[in-house]
Amino acid sequence: MKIEAPRGTHDILPADQPLWQRVVGEAERLCALYGYRRIQTPVFEDTALFERTSGAGSDVVQKEMYTFEDRSGRSVTLRPEGTAPICRAYVQHGLHREPQPQKLYTLATMYRYSAPQKGRYREHWQISVEAIGSDDPALDAEVIQLYDTLLRRLGVTQYRLALNSIGDPACRPAYLERLVRWLDEHEELLDEDVRARRHTSPLRVFDNLEARPAAVRRALSEAPTIGESLCDACREHFAAVLGYLDSYGVAYELVPTLVRGLDYYTRTTWEFVGPAQGAQSTISGGGRYDGLVAEIGGRPTPGVGFGAGIERLVLALEEAGITAEPEPPELLVLLDAGADRRAALIELAKLRAAGVACDTEYAGRSLKGQFTQLSRSGARGYVLVKADGAVLKRTRESAEEAIGVQEIAARYLG
Helix, strand or coil: CCCCCCCCCCCCCCCCHHHHHHHHHHHHHHHHHCCCEECCCCCEEEHHHHHHHHCCCCHHHHHHCCEEECCCCCEEEECCCCHHHHHHHHHHCCHHHCCCCEEEEEEEEEECCCCCECCECCEEEEEEEEEECCCCHHHHHHHHHHHHHHHHHHCCCCCEEEEEECCCCCCHHHHHHHHHHHHHHCHHHCCHHHHHHHHHCHHHHHCCHHHCCHHHHHHHCCCCCHHHHCCHHHHHHHHHHHHHHHHHCCCCEECCCCCCCCCCCEEEEEEEECCCCHHHCEEEEEEECCCHHHHCCCCCCCEEEEEEEHHHHHHHHHHCCCCCCCCCCCEEEEECCCCCHHHHHHHHHHHHHCCCCEEECCCCCCHHHHHHHHHHHCCCEEEEEECCEEEEECCCCCCCEEECHHHHHHHHHC
16 A cells, blocks of 8 residues: 555655755744744644634634544644744743743644645644734834845745734724625625625635635625724824834735734734735735733733745745755765775764764765765765775865875864
C-alpha cells in the first residue's frame, strides 16, 4: 500500500527550505527589532476557546475546525488561528501583571478543514503577531507597518493594503439594525449564504465578498456600510491610525465593506492582498480585538494583531520571481583508495566542532564521482585524503597544499 501525506497537507522539502527559511528568518528578525517576544501555545485547545471567541456563525466554527473528543470525553480542537490561544495564555499566566502592552509572536501550524487550493492547506504555517494591553492607535499602525516592512525586505512589491474600521460595541449595534433592515428589504437579490449570515452574524455578509456571485456583489455594494455609523471615539481612533500610516509612508486603500471572518474583531481591520488570484490572494489579515481577553475570563484588555500564512507569503515571493539558494558546505573531504578513513573522520569532527560546515563520502563513489559531487555541491574547497597523506585546497582559486592526515583540522583552521 502506497501511503501519502493526508489531503490538504504538504511536505516542505530540502529544496524548498532556503526560500522558506528566508521568509521565517526575516520575520523573526523584524519581530525582535520591534520588541515582540516569541510565545508557543499547544497545538490543541479546549473547544470552548474558539467557540466563545470566533463566533458561532463563523465559517471557522461551523465548517472548518478539527474538533474531537479525547479519551476522557473532553472536546478539544486543533488551533485554527493563533490569536485566541495567545490571549488565553496571557490570561492564564497573568501577563497583565507585566509591563503593557505585551508584544508577542508565534510561528506555528494552524488547522482548518477547507477545500485545498494552491497556497491554501488544511495544515498550514502562520506567523501571528499580537500586541495586548493598549488601545493606542499607534500600535495598530505599528503592526501593520511591521508586515509592510517584511514584504518590502523580502522583495515583494505587488500587493495592496485594504483597510477599514468596523466600530465597537458602542456604535456597531445601531449599524447592525440598519443593515438587517436593508437585508430584509432586499432579500430577493441575495443568495442563500448571505441570507443565512443575516441571521447568525449580519456583519459577515461582506466576508469574502469577491467570491460571491456578481449579482450579489452588486446588491451588497448598495448596502449601508459601518463607516457611516461610527461613533466619535471610533472615528477618531481610525483617523489616528491612518495618520500614523501616512507618517510611515505605508500606502493603503479604504474598503468600507472589509470585515474579518471572526467575531472578536473591533475597530481597525485590514488585509494585505498579494498578486495571486482566488482564495490565496490574501496573504495577511488582522485587526483590533478589544473584547477578546474579557470574553475568555480576563479583565477588559485591548489588543491588536495579525496572522500571516507562510505558504502564501512564499507563494507571493515565487510569483515575484524571488528565489533562494541553499548554503553550500565550506569544505568536502574526499577519500582516495587506501586512505585512512578513520583518521579523516576524526579530522572532520574537529572541523565541525570549530564551526566549519563540511561533509565527506558515504555513498561508495569512485574518486571521479566524488569530484563530480564536489562540483555539484558548490563547496568552497576540499581535502583529498590519500594513502600517503592529504592535499588541501582551501578555495577553487588557491594552490594545493600537501599536509598530513592528522593535521587537516589544525592546518585548515590555522
